[in-house]
Amino acid sequence: MQTATAVTQCAHCGEPCAKGEQFCCHGCQMVYELLNEHGLCNYYTLNARPGTAQRVPVRQHKFAFLEEEPIRRRLIQYEDDQQVHVTFYIPNIHCSSCLWLLENLHKVDAGVQQVNVNFSKKEARVIFIPGQTTLRKVVETLASIGYEPYISLQDLQKKKPPVNRRIFYQLGVAGFCFANIMLLSFPEYFSGEHHMDGTMSLVFRYLNLALSLPVFFFSAQPFYASAWKGLKHGFLNIDVPIVLAILVTFVRSVTDVLTGAGAGYFDSMTGIVLFMLTGRVLQDKTYKGLAFDRDYTAYFPIAVTVVKDQQEIPVQLPDVKTGDTLLIHHQELVPADGILVKGKALIDYSFVTGESAPVAKQMGEIIYAGGRQLEGNMEILTIKEVAQSYLTSLWNRDEMQNKEQKASFIHLLGRNFTWIVLFIAAVTTIYWGIYDTSKIWPAVTSILIVACPCALLLAASFTNGHTLRILSRHRLYLRNAQAIESLAGTTHIVFDKTGTLTGKARSAATWHGRALTVDEQLAIGAVGSQSQHPASRAVAAVCGKPANTEVLRFTEDTGQGLQGWAGQLHIQLGSAAYTGAKEGEGSQVHVNVNGDYAGYFLLSHTYREGIDDMLHALPYSLTLLSGDHDGDAPLLRNMMGAGADLRFRQQPHQKLDHIISLQEQGKQVLMIGDGLNDAGALKQSNTGISLTENSNNFTPASDGIMEAAQLRRLPAFIRLCKASKRVILISFAVSVLYNITGLFFAVQGKLSPLTAAILMPASSISIVLLTWALSEWAGNRLLGDDSHPRA
Known part of the structure; x- marks a missing residue:
């Protein structure tokens, strides 16, 4: 806790306050006391003065509009008796203290169940208990601790944070000062410092010093902030060497000018900041252009x-x-x-x-x-x-754990790379300190600038991001980048049959049984139309669906059958075991009407176009898990090969058990199904892909969704994922080669700091272009032109 001694900075927000006062305003004092009351003063240990100034109090009824049902309904994303979900855009989120405080909001308001913060978007997803708090109270609580949500009903559907223009101002200042410093330095570049008028030389040097100050204190702030945040958390990030280079160059230049030893290296220092900022802006623009944050x-x-x-x-x-x-x-x-x-x-x-x-x-x-x-x-x-x-x-809710596993070696590389750079700089300093002290500054500064793992870190994310875009252009939508590596590592593929290898729309049904009345036929069609299973849809297509017939007490036993009341008729559709009928040959849907067996529909499936060639092109061991009859076994054996494992009459739990048994054998399993009876198997498999065909049968259990017509491209999709891994390795190799080459010249003092400052962002941009070009080339070679561009 803060003591009551006289201070000149507010204990909450750090802004100036009257001498002897602990807070700059009543609002900050109220927030401090609120946090203290709920045992949340650890908030102040995360960052120095992390709070937001509270000098503008929130008026009493500012958020009364949130009690209006139409407005409340527009904001709420989900609501029941147990919980309410709502997402707020909170502009004041700015540091790790904000995350900590918001995620502990339940200690301030007991009705809050959970808060998840998206730091980059400055959004907080709040889940609260409706019986214990209200939407208005949650918003008022957030406002009272300095995190008032931005609520604009007009912008509700397209809520975006304002554009950060500060970095462009910093870039503009750096560019202006760099250009003028270069202009003022031309006389010494061409004539040498001993061939100029002494007074003019002194004037130019002090002008350069004055022009360098805005760059050092304003334009370089993003690098200072990033490096400082990393150091506070015990992490040496990639901005630490850059900050050291800026500091060393600036201090050395100021010393040279003030002591009269020379003109200094203000051109190099301002050039470092200018080109680093340019590279960062271009990198951010390119990163956003690849649309990693895809919409629904x-x-x-x-x-x-x-x-x-x-x-x-x-x-x-x-x-x-x-x-x-x-x-x-x-x-x-x-x-x-x-x-x-x-x-x-x-x-x-x-x-x-x-x-x-x-x-x-x-x-x-x-x-x-x-x-x-x-x-x-x-x-x-x-x-x-x-x-x-x-x-x-x-x-994306389950995506974060996979991302952490995927990115762990990247973070390890970034952390160790900085230590390696500092070690090389230290050894170089010692070496040139012994043999030639004049080379210490250019060598060390160039090392700190040129050796940066930016390109290494960009290679994987940009390659995977662009691969996701290429796949989505061809109607394969993967959940995340981890699914690319998982798909590339496939060693065994499991297929469902009905609705996967066979087309849903092309299934035909013929009736075998007693004559059906018109009412019975319409009732069968009405009950069958309730399900998205291909067999039910084929039956409904034959019987027709009456527009005004309501089906009551409908139930579906997954993998078995379905039943319901249509008018005065109770209809059962399903397998022989489900309806109590005798097992027959072929794919049959048996029918009971009011408890009496009426007959069955015999289904004739049409396999999807190109499936035969696709199955022959797959260089993997294959398994078929079908809940259907084994009437097509000879045809499927011919299509899938003699070594394929064909299993029929499989219930959902049997499909799941078989996936587990394959994984226990050390196989990397890809499961492809229609998502109806395969949810458990899709979720268990290493990669689960759900097919979709003119229906809203998306399953959250899958790792990807594929348009059914694109199944024939499965071998090419897998090859593209493998090619993506090779592109990453090539990009890594180029990045390492760049760093080794740059360091080779830097340790010898043959690489000027200004040249290094130009080469560093250039390397990052070149890696982005390389990964894009190689990924695009691989996509065009393996998948051809996109004849169905995305809307």
Whole structure:
């Protein structure tokens, strides 16, 4: 805790205050006392004066508008009796203290359950308990501790932080001062310091000193801040050598001018800052241009059914508007918040909340994006645009652990690289201190500048980022960069059959049994249309779907069958075991009407175009796990090869067990399914890819989503992922070669600091261009031109 002794800086925010006072204003005192009351004064140990000034008090009813239901509904992303989810943009997030305090918000407001902070976006995702606190109270609590959210209902759908213009001002100052210092230094460059008028030489030197001050104290601030933050946390980041080079050059130059020993090296010092800032700006621009922060359209290549004039029209997600009526089938994901207007809803929100218990919804209630329908078809009236960022955040929720594993060696490299650079600089100083002291400064300064792991660190992230873009152009959407390496390391591939190797839309069904009445046929079609399983859709296509027939008490036993009431008829569709029928040959969907066996539909599947060639091109051991009959076994044996393991009549738990057994044998398993009966197997496999075909059957268990028509390109996709690893290795080799070459000349004192300052950002940009060019070349060679550009 702070003592009551007289200070000139506020104990909370560090701003000047009256002598003898501990706080600059009542607001800062209130925040300090609030943190002290809840045992959160460790906040002040993380950074010196981490608080935000509270001189402008929040007026009493400023956030009363958050109690208005229409406004509240627009802000909230999910709500039930147990928890409410909302994301705020908080401009005042600026350091590790902010993260610590926000993530401990539950100690200030007991109703807050969890806070997750995205530091780069300055966003905080808050989960609170509705019975213990309110949206207004949460916002008021945030404002009271100096983190008032920026709430603009007009910008709610496209909420972006303001552009940081400071770095451009710093770059402009550095460029102006560097150009003028170079101009004032020309006389000495061409005539030498002993051939100029002494008075003019002295004037030019002091002008250069004056011009260097804004660069040293203002333009170089990003490097000071980054290096200092790293040192405070015991981490030598890549900005430490740069800061040392700036300091050494500036101090040496000032000393030379003040003692009359020479003109100094202000041109080199300002050039270092200018070219480092230029490289950083260009790097950031290029990094953002590669769209690593992809929106939902990069993850969910799905269409949703919009009902218009009793017509069911498939519409791409970006085209869904507020007020559209969406038809959500059984097991489909809800893509946008909406009000239930038809049917019954039993929603699985485990993707959103982690709770596995489904939630029943009645007519007129809100259903939130991210839920999965478990009780037949329903229709919702959308009240928000498709929840882009929210669905993306849910999809990426499990990504962080993989990223840490992936990036750990990169951080280790960066940390050790700085120590190596400092060690080389120290050895060089000792060597030239013994043999030629005049070479100490140019050699050491050049080493500190030229030897930087920026290019090394960029190689992997840019290569993987661009590979993700190439794959997405060809309708394979991977969750993250880790999935690229996982896919490249595949040694065994497991396929589902129905809906994966066979096309859903091309399945045909023929009836074998007693004659069906018109009502029975329509009832069978109505119940079958509730499911997205290919067999059910084939049956519904034959029987037709009445527009106004409501299906009640619909249930589906995954991998077995489904049942429900259509009018006065109870319909059961499914396997022989599910309906109590006798097992037959071929793919059959057996039918019970009001408990009596009526017959079966015999399905004839059409395999997807190019599947035969694709299977023959895969140089891996293959397995087929199908819940279907083994009638196609001879054909599949011919397509997949004599060594393939074909397993039929597989239940979901059997598919999962087989994946586990393959992994126990040390195999890297790629599982490809349609996401309906394969969720467990997809999640267990090293890489799980879910196919999608004109339906909203995206499964959160998968590592990637592939448009079904692109399955024929699977061998090329895997080869591209392997090529991506080779591109990274090539980029690493080029980066290491650059550093070794630069150090070779730097330790000899043959590389000027100014030249080193130009070469360092140039190397980073060249690595970006190299990785982009090689990745693009590999993509064009393996996948050809993109004939279906992304919308």
